[in-house]
Amino acid sequence: MHCLLARHFAHHRAIFARSAFSTQRVDARASNIWDALNSTVEGRLRASVPFARPCFTLASVDIGSFNPIECTNITQNYLDHFTRSRTFGAYMNTQWETCQQRSTQCLLDDTLPNNTAAYNPPQSCAQGSIPNYYVEVAKVSDVQAAVVFAKNNSIPLVIKNTGAGANFDVLYQFADANNITLPGAEDLTVGAGGGYLMGGGHSALSPVYGLAVDRVLEFEVVVASGQVLVANRCQNSDLFFALRGGGGGTFGVVTQITTLALPQVSLSTVVVGYQSTPEKERAFVEFLVEHAMEYANQGWGGYATPKTGLILTTPLLNLTAAEAAMASLQNFTNNTLGGFFTLNSYPSYLSFFQTSLAPYPVPVGLPFIFASRLVPTANFETKKNRNLLVEAMIPSFETASLPIILLVAPYLYNYQGGTSVTDAWRSSLWHVAIADFWNYDTTYGQREQIYASATSSMAPLRALTPKSGAYQVGIFREIQNAMY
Known part of the structure; x- marks a missing residue:
């Protein structure tokens, strides 16, 4: 199994993946075909190990070694977004590091990473779903070589999204320095040209400016034959359509994109x-x-968590107009919730992000299940429908570890067609999601129950929105018309 990590924007180096804690080269025991690939990519073929491997004294054969010094570094950075982004053997959500069917893994305690009970005997480190080899890509021809190698030798190939190209940390800084706006993910380490984009790509500004796939103008992509193609409205237009919402890594390895920038806006x-x-x-x-339609027409977008509060922003209202629009929310917060309410204006998306979103990072380094549903506008249009919607959501919100309401549907955006993302986005107002978590010592049976519970918890909302769809595909067994 091999892992490919693609370059996403021009002038940013592409790699298959690189571990911050292991730069081990494939040794002489590799077969001739691996030696040939290693030669083709100029020695950048690597043997991969799970992120937490150095902490374990017991492990499967030929997957690294115990190293207490590296282990200290790992336990200190186990929950760090940027460390996981740049490390090959680490994924943001650790269920993807495990072989879930066999429950083989190499995980630490995400509640206390230096808890020795997670990695001392009898705990053992297994390869899980981490690919055995990866290529550290320095140029597009390395991607071509890996794709052709996988094809010719019937080797499964997957794409790791981050660690190369431009993530949103880089793009937000670049946009701010050049007085433009590049709307994007709520986490800085998301790869801007990978699964985020090709799955649709929502942001707090999506209600006004559309999804990421609505603004992309061109892809450079290595397809399964190993060819490098340019896809836009004028050439390879069928591939261009497919890449605009058909899922990350589905049709090839994207090495470069061109996207439409927006003028800098105050929020x-x-x-x-x-x-x-x-x-x-x-x-x-x-x-x-009750206020969803009102907020949508005013361009408010953002994120609400019923267990803690919300963050909403709009480029359509100045501060005075926003104060008037949010007066009822302020009164509700003060008198019913007994919470805090703040309203500010920011000169750019970066300043909004740094002040309002960055203090509340998305948790990483822990395994979880995610179920979601796009909620159509029709469910908000009458009092009866609104009541039914509340009753469908509340039970799952009460039991889920993390319920989320994402006000990110492109409600005001003038959609011109040409994307393969599910049509449910175009008729929806909200993206509703629930997440539940487990830990390294959760049994296989308990994990099965968590999956089943998440699936059943979303059933009432799924039944209430039969013609809609789901944006996330975290539940393998969920019947959904996600993406296309």
Whole structure:
């Protein structure tokens, strides 16, 4: 098994993947075909090990070695976004590091990474789903060589999205320095030209400016034959359509994209926080549902978590207009939730991100299950429909570890067609999701139950929105018309 990591923007180096804790080269025991590939890519073929391998004294054969010094570094950075982004053997969500069917893994305790019970005997490190080899790519021809090698030798090939190219940390800084706006993910380490883009790509500005696939103008991609193709509206237009929403890594390895930048915009932003109780959570959801159409027409986008609060922003209202628009939310926060309410204006997307989103990072380094549903506008248009929507969401919100309401549908965007992302995006107002987590010592049976619970928890909302779809594909067995 091999892992490919693609370059996403011009002038950014592409790699298959590189480990911060192991730069071990494939040794002389590799077969002739691997030696040939290693020669073709100028010695950049690597043997890969799970991220936490140095902490374990017991491990499967030929997957690295115990190293207490490296282990200290790993335990200190186990939950760090940037470390996981640049490390080959580490994924943001660690269920993808495990072989879930066999429950073989190499994980630490995500609640306390230096907990020795997770990695001392009898715990053992296994390869899990981490590929055995990867290529550190320095040029597009390395990608071609790997793709052709995998094809000719019937070797499974997968693409690791981050570690190369431009992530949103780089792009937000670049955009701000050049007085433009590049809307993007709520986490800085997301690869801007990978699965985020090719799966649709939503942001807090999507209600006004559309999804990421709506703004992409061109792809450079290595396809399964090993050819490098340019896909846009004028050439390879069928591939261009497929890449605009058909899923990350589905049709090839994207090595470069060209996307439409927006003028720099100022953003009026509201942040609400409160100490939750079941009664307050229900009141919060009811309030948001009741005002959803109003907020959508004003261009508000962002993220709400019924257990903690919300962050919403709009480029369409100045601070005075935003104060008037959010007066009812401020009163509700003060009088019903007993929480805090702030409203500010920011001169750019970067300043909004650094002040409002960065303090609340998405958790990484832990395994989880994610179920979601796009909620159509029709579910908000009558009092009856709004009541039904609340009743469908509340039970799952009460039981889920992390319920999320994402106000990211492209409601005001003038869609011109040409994307393969699910049509449900175009008729929806909200993206509703629930997440549940487990740990290294959760049994296989318990994990099965967590998956089953997440699937059943979303069933009422799924039944209420039969013609909609799901954006995420975290539940393998969920019947959904995701993406295309």
